[in-house]
Amino acid sequence: MSTHPLSWLLALPSRPLRDPIWRHIHLPEPLLPLLRTPPFQRLTRIRQLGPTHLLYPGATHTRASHSLGVFALAWRMLLSLAEHPTFPHLTKEETLGFLIASLLHDLGHYPYTHSLKDLVLPDGTTLTPHEHLSARLIQEEPLASLIRAAGCDPLIPAAVIDSTLPTPTPHTPFLRALLSGVLDPDKLDYLTRDAFFCGVPYGVQDIDHILTTIRPTACGLAITPSGIPSIEHILFSKYLMYRTVYWHRTVRAATAMVKKTIYHALTEGVIIPDRFYLLDDAGLLQLIPRSAGPARTLIEDVHRGTLHTCIWEVPYDPSSPLHRAIEHLPTRIRLDTHLARTLFPNAPDHSIILDLPEPLIFETDIHIITEDEHTIPYTEARSVFTPETVHAFTTTIRTIRLFVPPSLADTRPSPRAIEDTLMEAL
Template identity: 30%
Template sequence: MTGRFGRLEEEKVFKDPVHRYIHVRDELIWELIGTREFQRLRRVRQLGTTYLTFHGAEHTRFNHSLGVYEIMRRIVENMEEREHWDSEERLVCLSAALLHDIGHGPFSHSFEKVFHTDHEEWTRKIILGDTEVHKVLLKMGQDFPKKVADVIAKTYPNKLVVSLISSQIDADRMDYLLRDAFYTGVSYGHFDMERLLRVMRPMEDSAVFKHSGMHAVEDYIMSRYQMYWQVYFHPVTRSAEVILSKILHRAKHLYEQNYQFKDKPKHFISLFSGSITLEDYLKLDESIILYYFQEWQDEADAILKDLCQRFMDRRLFKYVECDPSAQMKIWTELNQLFIKIGLDPTYYLVIDSSSDLPYDFYRPGEEEERLPIHLLKPTGELRELSRESDVVEAISGKKRTDHKLYFPKDILENDTTFAEEKKRILELLMAQEG
């Protein structure tokens, strides 16, 4: 890899609670960290609304991106001089690892659902657009920004490089499991990363793991499974996400109805109109979102005002388990009752579904097909993980889904108006769990 960047005269070190130290030895990486686009990630939380459930979860995309870079640096270092590894790919790997999340918006996935944005698409726009990141990458050569963007888009011709940043076991997932477990204070996400890195071996299209390290891989898979259901899909976090998304939906609806906001939401206008530019997008972070939520608590619109007060004061919706496919008659009655008591069911009666596939073997041609994890036997034979591990075989290909119905229980219990209707609503809601 040719370019004007070389090694730093003196190594830069970040103190990190998860990896102890993050080492930066390349001028390229150091300059990328200093760009305004990368520094913006300090103002975007890694886990969105999870801080309302686990109070320690205040860590940012900036923390995580540095962590992914550090794991990738160690992977690449371990792979040097091994067969199937091209040392010319080193800086492509490190840059892609560092920048893989640079396109995330505030409150990430909730934000994406409302405004139909894609953080990976924005990541590529930042890497290829008129940005400080792009200018830094260009110093490595005219084609270097596209190489990095192609890795993130999973279109890069070297499939091994792609797999290190995006596969069923990659630098991204390794860091977020360890980091999210650390900051939420749970024990589920811990696994032996040191062992995984020692037994990882490069092959032509992906990294594989020595058969002797199978138990470390099992531990990783089970850690991921537990983190999704105990942390990422926690029902209280999902309640906060429901309210967050409904605030954004309501604000967008009001704007389209020419509602006169007390404080014009100038940061949202291009989003609401579908004409957002890269510069507009880069001005959005969680401090901006929370500013408007704070201001909208004083709006004349009762729904926007109430939802913002709920989010800011953590007065979240309660929930019951539900099966949407089996409750259409009850759902219709609930909607009618909510309208009767003056609650718009669009904003106050919400079914939220979560699903996860912890591990899958190869299913060619299927939607979201996943490349499997392979174990390398002493004979040189490759064996798909679930064929060797009883633990992983038990959960392979099994998607777990649950549905919860969210509603403002405080209004139904504490307000005596429409008492009979509210009693009936609570009966119907409680019957969902019975």
């Protein structure tokens, strides 16, 4: 009987961790100490979907459980790919580095991450990408020593997560493509896990079938023609999850309220970015003191479940100068103030909130292996999901909304009055 190319990995002593999605996750014992470190334990106190539980009560799962799920799928993916002759000859250190990267890839995530994707700091910069923070934490204590004790240079998993770092091994680009791509373990877990805990059927992926259709290439992954439906399913699942969960009107209300609180706290110097990084959900509220002013009431309302009401919404139109202006968060805040003072003179300036989700990308950058063993881009394969269709996914769900306190919902201005007031302020 032939020996599996990664038989040494299968022989490592491991401990099963129970998971509602992937059942038993067998974590090698050398990696168990990583779970007990403060950086990983912080993820147990950060909800994966932020305030989404206000709409879907089951959505209280954490970044930690997601991270373990990504590790489980990364493990299964490696074992499947290693059985193919085109699988690169990874060293034991590279293999461990990839698995450690999959486990620790979210260490640098902020609380309420979905509220902060387009947050602009007072100096015009944006928040440090979570990938950079994850890589930094991996190379610092206590994680660095534990990773070395497990038999891996910390720079290897750090460089897999953060593509701006130098490539410490020849196969780092391949491992990066595995961890972040069309069929990456991160996306396969979060779509399936989020759907499960929200109680919706849209995101569940056919992992077993996907693992039988993927093939290793020098650039990462390709799939056989029988895997094309898996790509289509992921694309449509992502669309439906954004339409019904991530960008649902109620979730966007909570997201916009949190974002505005943090924006004001940062611009007014109530908190500084260095203190903001690496908080958990509860720490964020504690960091913003009551002296922060009226804007603090927004995040307090979110914690109480008292959300703003949507009184106006329009599909985002990239050809509209007004809509393009609303994309810029500081401009959006200025327009909020103008709306409040013009149309809602008795309301606090901070209580009127325009919201526009960040641009969304549906990844299709994967190749299909043809019957004659050549590869073609997915966009050239026979699929109903043409580039035009995929582009339409974003245009049909990206919406500008105006949120106001529930007490103002019954005195809403007409849509024409709102649009005219916004145009006046440009």
